[in-house]
Amino acid sequence: MFEKPLGMRDTLPELYETKDHVRSSIEEEMKRWGYQFIETPALEYYETVGAASAILDQQLFKLLDQQGHTLVLRPDMTAPIARVAASKLLKDDMPLRLAYSANVYRAQQREGGRPAEFEQIGVECIGDGTVSADGEVIALMISSIKEAGLADxxxxxxxxxxxxxxxxxxxxxxxxxxxxxxxxxxxxxxxxxxxxxxxxxxxxxxxxxxxxxxxxxxxxxxxxxxxxxxxxxxxxxxxxxxxxxxxxxxxxxxxxxxxxxxxxxxxxxxxxxxxxxxxGSVGFPIGNGGRYDLLMQKFGKTTGATGFALRLDRMIEALGTLEKSEPVICILFSDERRKEAFEIAKAKRADGMRVVLQDINGVNNVDACTNKYADTIFLLGSAGRRPSS
Amino acid sequence: MSELVTVAMPKGRIFEEAVELLRMAGYRLPPEFEDSRKLIIDVEEERMRFILAKPMDVLTYVEHGVADLGIAGKDVMLEEERDVYELLDLKISHCYLAVAGLPNTKMNDVAPKIATKYPNVAAAYFREQGEQVEIIKLNGSIELAPLIGLSDRIVDIVSTGRTLKENGLVEYERIVDITSRLVVNPVSYRMKDERISELVERLSTVIEGEAVRQP
Structure with a gap:
């Protein structure tokens, strides 16, 4: 067994499918509300973004760059987005609607059961101090959660x-x-x-x-x-x-x-x-948000902002059932019928099906291979002959 | 049908007093409740589930939300600093945390050693006193430590002082008074608001009544 650092988790295929599905249904909803997605670097300066974020110092992952500056793995997305918005985007004095889905990092010292790296999906509505903006982000959050399939x-x-x-x-x-x-x-x-x-x-x-x-x-x-x-x-x-x-x-x-x-x-x-x-079924909040009118000041702009972040891991915990992944068909082929196999695969893929092409010579255990996939098509030997077992 | 609430109860010292309090608040707990060796007890007619845990673990169950509510000593809460709501002082299982040691002894000047089950509380206390100490974590029978020379002092809970006395130890300083508290998971506090408010109200009535009777 090769160990991982405390709180770090792998996402295996089945969970990946679920995450992907939940993420995209939320992202689509955010886009429909006119929010634009951005990305920021995973590493930020400790003195600026690290200090502006509200995460406890002992929860920050810190490292040094080659010049000796202290860097942090971003512990949240609000501070980095405030940095970008203040230095680049807030130009024409118009409210900005930004969205993100990104991994954030918070060290866990006490025990397991809590990831140190997790994905947040959220929005920031910057430059609008009205209650309408607060209402909008809350309504969007509710709508996103519903889109993801959560009712309770x-x-x-x-x-x-x-x-x-x-x-x-x-x-x-x-x-x-x-x-x-x-x-x-x-x-x-x-x-x-x-x-x-x-x-x-x-x-x-x-x-x-x-x-x-x-x-x-x-x-x-x-x-x-x-x-x-x-x-x-x-x-x-x-x-x-x-x-x-x-x-x-x-x-x-x-x-x-x-x-x-x-x-x-x-x-x-x-x-x-x-x-x-x-x-109902999750012991920790699945998301949070609020108005942070003073944070922008730390980056040199006096303007109001509000936003929210949902935690993808807890959303999935709340949803409970893992998304059944799309069935995958396997075409087992031998050299003689390779071209035919490729053509069939191409046609099926064009129809939106998931198709694995597997050279029979690469497989030691044919039964294990056929069991792994929803369906297996054998294209072996010369055309029209079934394989001898 | 009302929602099921899960209550984490501490085994041992606090348990019986807590059960009595719940009964006085009108919760119909079965008579064999105390004698059961089960770790999970369902009380269907109250829509309640009780889990029996080590006192140090009650807060862990509640913080992670697998129990909605819990009954925990303030000593454990100070030590563990878990993210749970402390809703009610149940005023049961009175005791206090104290510094104790062999009589007429001074702490070692260079590296005074403190044995305790509460390393965080002990460290915070001596830091406040401006004393640099070394903490040694033990899991029970703390009184042994000064007797056989493991530590200069101990930090432990004292209820009657009998254990200290029988082992020839004396109390040096009293740190903080302890009673048991009703704690609740932050999510349950919102999602099962009505049931929890009702429980808090019923328990408060009993506790205040008790306070009047035993001034």
Whole structure:
């Protein structure tokens, strides 16, 4: 056995077919929405793209180039695309709609069960700060997932700007808001509630902070959120969420969407509406996305952007059944009938069939060969004679 | 029919208290529940499946989503730092993490050694104290380590202090209080929202009631 580095996986033919099928159905949908696919290099500079990406430093694969610069294997696609968009594509002040399907790399130290290299398919809508753009990427994500054949999934939408403003208004300082925010990042609601109780706040404000954890559900969450805020802090964010709900309803996709204002992301570049998507049978989100208006600044452009990425490996896990691969026919031929075999193969291939041409002299075990293929045509000896077994 | 939820339960110390709590919250668990040697127990009438795991492994099952919910000690959660939601303090299995060692001893100046089942927690604690220590990971009977000279100190959970005392060890510092927590997988938290919210509500009612009775 030749071992592979931790978290690296092979894609064998059957899985490849499935991946290919899922990938192309998603890609086709993205293209139908007018998104243009691009590719970026697998290696980027650590100091620029590595630092701009939101992946933890210890998860980056790093290496040195011949001049001693530190490089990273791209841990996500959003930062590289922001780099390309800022330096090359954003010229005529028009929203850009870009898409990608690419492998990204995140080192795993703890255990197996999680790949260190996996494919993401996603889009970035750059240069459009409207809620319409947020709605568009969510609707496109839903539509792509449906195109891939997945029915049982749910999108949870939050707003990081709302959380930040709401906490800052009640707690007064950025520092105290961040302390509370940390509990949300750690998903530690017990710690959150204990921390709130320990704060020197009015009982009304404490109650507001505790009720914040309940802001999860359907359209009604918007009303609840409006009730919780005071002095207009966070109102703009809630208005955006309401507009988003209307937008998604106009797309007819509201059945797949729920609000969860407690949702925060380890992707620290998000600034506004953000979301995750889950499928029933998979223990991890199958995709996520959101608005990242400040990331473009790191590459010298002040413009808004939003996007999402779906994880192909988890999509396939959610879909469950492996795609039955197309049947392959085998033509076993001997020298005498080689030309005939080639002609038949050519004709069948022109009809879209998958045909293997196999010289009988290259096969030791004819039975194993015939078992491997859906059908086998023997073109052996002189014309019209069956092979002697 | 409501969705099936899978709960990872820790075998051992916490298990019985957790089962009692679930019963008090009105979940009809069969009487032979505790005595079973099965690793998977289906409770069809509650649409629940329980899996019985090592306490250290409960979080792994929940993080990977093969269990929706789990009951785990805060000690394990601090050690493992898994990506799960900590929804509820069940206020059962009270204990604490502490530094202990032989009485009237000082730690070695050059390379103080700490034996523990919780290498991450121990390392973080001594780092905070500004002390450079070497951690030795053990899997049980941690009290042995200072007795036979493997380490200067141990970091371990203490519930009554009896084990320490019987082995002639004393507690030096208390690190953090521990109780058991209800944890949930982030996907299940959204996809099985209703069932999980109901469980949390029923358990909270019991826990708060208990808190009133035993102030």
């Amino acid at each position: 999934f749910q999108v949870s939408v939050g707003h990081i700007g709302f959380v930040q403003e709401f906490f800052r208004e009640i707690l007064g300082t950025e520092e105290r808001a961040n302390a509370l925010m940390k509990f949300l990042y750690e998903k530690n609601y017990v710690g959150y509630r204990e921390h709130v109780k320990s704060l020197s706040l009015s009982s009304i404000d404490k109650q507001r902070l505790l009720e914040f954890l309940q802001l999860r559900g359907g359209e009604e969450v918007i009303k609840l959120a409006f009730k919780l805020i005071e002095n207009g802090c966070g109102a703009e964010a809630v208005r955006q969420l309401r507009q988003l709900w209307e937008t998604i309803s106009d797309y007819g996709e509201e059945a797949s969407v729920k609000f969860d204002l407690t949702l925060v992301s380890h992707m620290s570049y998000y600034t506004g509406i953000l979301f995750e998507v889950y499928a």
